[in-house]
Amino acid sequence: MTTATARFIENERKKLLQEQIAVNAELENLRDLMQAEVDVEPDEGDTEIFEREKNAALIAVLERRLLDIETALKSIEKGDYGICTRCGNPIEIERLEVKPDATLCLNCQREVERLSRRNRPQRQIEW
Numbered sequence: 001m002t003t004a005t006a007r008f009i010e011n012e013r014k015k016l017l018q019e020q021i022a023v024n025a026e027l028e029n030l031r032d033l034m035q036a037e038v039d040v041e042p043d044e045g046d047t048e049i050f051e052r053e054k055n056a057a058l059i060a061v062l063e064r065r066l067l068d069i070e071t072a073l074k075s076i077e078k079g080d081y082g083i084c085t086r087c088g089n090p091i092e093i094e095r096l097e098v099k100p101d102a103t104l105c106l107n108c109q110r111e112v113e114r115l116s117r118r119n120r121p122q123r124q125i126e127w
């Protein structure tokens with residue numbers, strides 16, 4: 001692994017840890033809101049329900065994000081981060097900078113895209 005890659009991964013790990021803290025705080029906040037006593041005024045009932053549904057949806061999104069963060073952190077710990085899952089070679093640093101959650105190197109990504117194109121049904125030639 002090159003120094004640039006190691007530095008990039010360390011940086012990525014720090015960003016993930018910060019995001020994990022932020023997402024956790026946001027989740028706690030939303031869960032508190034959801035548990036708060038709801039004093040629904042007749043006129044405000046719809047808004048209140050709408051708000052709660054919005055919060056519930058947001059909680060689901062944040063929980064999903066938290067799982068992604070944990071998965072990424074685990075793979076960094078194990079040393080799997082930045083390794084192509086198809087060929088086992090390191091993923092190009094330029095690629096990781098653009099797409100930190102990439103799991104395929106550029107070659108494999110191209111190959112996978114090429115194969116999926118080839119597997120698409122061929123158009124019939126009409127004579």
Ligand SMILES: [Zn+2]
Nearest residue numbers: 084087105108
């Ligand atoms: Zn690869």
